[in-house]
Amino acid sequence: MGSDVAELFPEIEKLRVQLLHNVEVTADFRRVEEEISHQEVLTRIENIILGIVTSLSKDEAPVLTLPNRSSWANVSFDSAIGLQMSSGSDVTAVRSDCASSVTKFAQILKILSVIYRLVQSNSYATKRDIYYNNTQLFGSQNTVDHIVDDISCMLKVPRRSLHVLATSKGLISGDLCYMEEDGTRIDCRSNSAAVAVSPNIGGIRNIVSSAKFVLIVEKDATFQRLLDDDFCSKLSPCIIITAKGVPDVNSRLMVRKLWDTLHIPIFALVDADPHGIEIMCIYKYGSVAMSFEAHSLTVPSVMWLGLLPSDLRRLRVPEDALIPLTKTDENKLNSLLQRPYLSSQPDWQKEMELMQQSKVKAEIQSLAAIAPDFLTSIYLPNKLRYGGWI
Amino acid sequence: MSREIQQVLRLVMLLGKQRGVRVQAAGGLLVLLWTKTGAAVQSLNCTVAGAGPWCKGIKMKTLEPDLKESMFPRMSPCPSVPDPEELCAFTDLYGSLRLLLSFQMRDSRLFIPEWCVRIEEFLRMFSLVNAGIKTQLKLQFSQQTFQQEFRVKIKSKVARAKQPSLMLDVTCRTQPPECVKKGCWCQGGHPLCGSRLPLSIPPEAMERGLFGELSIQPVTLLTPCVLQYPNLATQLTNIQVLVCSPSNVPVTGPSTFFQNLPNELDCQELGLHSLHCSLDHVNSGATVYTAKQENLQDSEQELSLPSVQQTLLLFLFLQHSDPFTCHLSDSMATEALIEHHLEGILSNNRQAVTTALQTELKNALKGLNRGKKNHEKLRSAAEVILSSSISIVSCSSNLDFRNACLSSMKVRDTHELSASLRESLRRVTSWKFIPRGKCYPTQVEEQEGDEPTGREI
Numbered sequence: 001m002g003s004d005v006a007e008l009f010p011e012i013e014k015l016r017v018q019l020l021h022n023v024e025v026t027a028d029f030r031r032v033e034e035e036i037s038h039q040e041v042l043t044r045i046e047n048i049i050l051g052i053v054t055s056l057s058k059d060e061a062p063v064l065t066l067p068n069r070s071s072w073a074n075v076s077f078d079s080a081i082g083l084q085m086s087s088g089s090d091v092t093a094v095r096s097d098c099a100s101s102v103t104k105f106a107q108i109l110k111i112l113s114v115i116y117r118l119v120q121s122n123s124y125a126t127k128r129d130i131y132y133n134n135t136q137l138f139g140s141q142n143t144v145d146h147i148v149d150d151i152s153c154m155l156k157v158p159r160r161s162l163h164v165l166a167t168s169k170g171l172i173s174g175d176l177c178y179m180e181e182d183g184t185r186i187d188c189r190s191n192s193a194a195v196a197v198s199p200n201i202g203g204i205r206n207i208v209s210s211a212k213f214v215l216i217v218e219k220d221a222t223f224q225r226l227l228d229d230d231f232c233s234k235l236s237p238c239i240i241i242t243a244k245g246v247p248d249v250n251s252r253l254m255v256r257k258l259w260d261t262l263h264i265p266i267f268a269l270v271d272a273d274p275h276g277i278e279i280m281c282i283y284k285y286g287s288v289a290m291s292f293e294a295h296s297l298t299v300p301s302v303m304w305l306g307l308l309p310s311d312l313r314r315l316r317v318p319e320d321a322l323i324p325l326t327k328t329d330e331n332k333l334n335s336l337l338q339r340p341y342l343s344s345q346p347d348w349q350k351e352m353e354l355m356q357q358s359k360v361k362a363e364i365q366s367l368a369a370i371a372p373d374f375l376t377s378i379y380l381p382n383k384l385r386y387g388g389w390i
Numbered sequence: 391m392s393r394e395i396q397q398v399l400r401l402v403m404l405l406g407k408q409r410g411v412r413v414q415a416a417g418g419l420l421v422l423l424w425t426k427t428g429a430a431v432q433s434l435n436c437t438v439a440g441a442g443p444w445c446k447g448i449k450m451k452t453l454e455p456d457l458k459e460s461m462f463p464r465m466s467p468c469p470s471v472p473d474p475e476e477l478c479a480f481t482d483l484y485g486s487l488r489l490l491l492s493f494q495m496r497d498s499r500l501f502i503p504e505w506c507v508r509i510e511e512f513l514r515m516f517s518l519v520n521a522g523i524k525t526q527l528k529l530q531f532s533q534q535t536f537q538q539e540f541r542v543k544i545k546s547k548v549a550r551a552k553q554p555s556l557m558l559d560v561t562c563r564t565q566p567p568e569c570v571k572k573g574c575w576c577q578g579g580h581p582l583c584g585s586r587l588p589l590s591i592p593p594e595a596m597e598r599g600l601f602g603e604l605s606i607q608p609v610t611l612l613t614p615c616v617l618q619y620p621n622l623a624t625q626l627t628n629i630q631v632l633v634c635s636p637s638n639v640p641v642t643g644p645s646t647f648f649q650n651l652p653n654e655l656d657c658q659e660l661g662l663h664s665l666h667c668s669l670d671h672v673n674s675g676a677t678v679y680t681a682k683q684e685n686l687q688d689s690e691q692e693l694s695l696p697s698v699q700q701t702l703l704l705f706l707f708l709q710h711s712d713p714f715t716c717h718l719s720d721s722m723a724t725e726a727l728i729e730h731h732l733e734g735i736l737s738n739n740r741q742a743v744t745t746a747l748q749t750e751l752k753n754a755l756k757g758l759n760r761g762k763k764n765h766e767k768l769r770s771a772a773e774v775i776l777s778s779s780i781s782i783v784s785c786s787s788n789l790d791f792r793n794a795c796l797s798s799m800k801v802r803d804t805h806e807l808s809a810s811l812r813e814s815l816r817r818v819t820s821w822k823f824i825p826r827g828k829c830y831p832t833q834v835e836e837q838e839g840d841e842p843t844g845r846e847i
Contacts, residue, residue, distance in 0.1 A: 097818055113781045
């Protein structure tokens, strides 16, 4: 089956060879993910506490310094990595003597103490567990989620090293088997059902796959459509994955893991709209909020398979399936065009400028207006056969 | 006797108003009470003297008929003159006398010691709302002299719509806590001018000749000012209500309306557990309410900090205008009517006055209640901060880290560390100081003699 794909889809094979070559060339520059030891994590937390005690011993109000994870001014672009946090980034001071910030100070300390115990006892908890242990202090799950990421950034430690797991929202299916940390064997080859992305990507081992490519699918609806149409069998061997919209960290880690392990082309299938393009950019180049962990989250080799704005014209998608761009869409598109990574992607730029000029967008589902099974029977196979990616 | 002094002051203030004397006009006011023991009758004499710009343009000769008309029948002109030396000392400070009036009460056995307290209180209140005038009280009985000078260190001008501005004494007489550094305590207050409330005149007052437009202007003053300490716990201990006539002379005497007012107010909205009218201050002329905060839980009591106690002064300035009242005697009579019918006027406008006062008190206590919320936030967060920190220190196997924490705080074990960290955190957060431009910093030389002076000669 694999050789059939190589014959039927020579372009994918060519791309795979090219990517492998790039991987070898840039291997020296590829940062190997540092394993932070348990002891190092504990030491970094202890340093924070010692700082607090030292401040109080001098009759000074303790202050925690958090790198600002929401500012574009704090990130720089590297084509080999994506968006990464700059070394001299702006910080936010969280004071213990100010009513507006003391609650956040307390929340950070509380979660630090929880993490300390988890790491010390080599046990794990989910962010949900942490929230439900003290709902009055935290107020919402979102608060816990943000603070865990803030702590990860402050300590310069990947979240998985904090022993805090997040519930994954992604699904995966295709030619892939692996083992979870607890020994559970996962087989993603079911034709009809997908497997939830593991909450502990770092613990995955024994990955076995003959897949020739990975297809990232933006939406759950499209993903289900591919499952229903038996896409993974028709274009076997391959892997399809979705995070149902803006990707969570686990889904991004999974894509990165597949790339690191298999070194096969990774394509993105997103709606032809600014939101879809932005989602694709997060997989490829990362996000501002998680830029401190770019090395383990980004996959700069991601290729844009579809739905391209040029496809709409080429395929003569019926006009009633096209949607006018809103003001928000236009603003988003302008913002994307100014992103630092677009300059290294002239073909992407052209597609986005085409969207700007045509002032329309379309969902992948619009292809159904041509024919009900157009997506899986014609569009995707042809794209993959003739190298229709950019 | 205080009634008579009140009348004199009313006359002078109304004259000033008519002549357009500015609120900043300064000067001195001396009230001198002395006795002369005669063969059979002891008489009590009173001299009211004024000097300085505040009584500019007063002509005693033209004033005397009005004074005679407005004084009580049992008062008679004073046959003797006050000690010239006393007056010299006064004029040396404030310039030549523009006002000098003496009168006598025949039977001084009617003069009881409580009157001294009343007069003193009355003049204190007068000084509060007319801070430009330096007021002195001297009592000379049986060759003993008691002197009191109502010093105003800090004045604040309060602008009013369509009315002359007020000059209030906003000096804070509370000593700063010991832990407060020099120059970091506001010695004054920041009055809040509320919304003017028109009052309808009840029929019985109109029948007696009270017409025109009557209104009340509330002004609140919360002392001591702790704006520079946003995290400090404060506790409101009492509210003092002081009513002033249109001539800016305090209205004395108990008021049933104000005594019953706490029953009409929504204490919960004000952040208070209860308000009770204190009968201990009946002589003061101001109505005083004792405030109780909401009861704290035992654990909160233990952890709560000693708080700074605050007092809220609620000034109610009566304002009246009537185009047909232009003569001084008419103004005097109008003021007398307003005072006489004050209970009826307030009752006639009960709902509106109660609602207005509720609003003003709520606004005045906004900062205090916000401070309470901040303090509570800091307190509950402090518990989490301390327990989380101690949890990490306690279960750490890193000896260097543990020793560094213990030696930093100069303690022997984690139990002592917990107590020490708690105390330190409480100190640094409660007394966080943020200077504010509108506050009045402490002046070292002015720290002496803050209280009204009283000495025996």
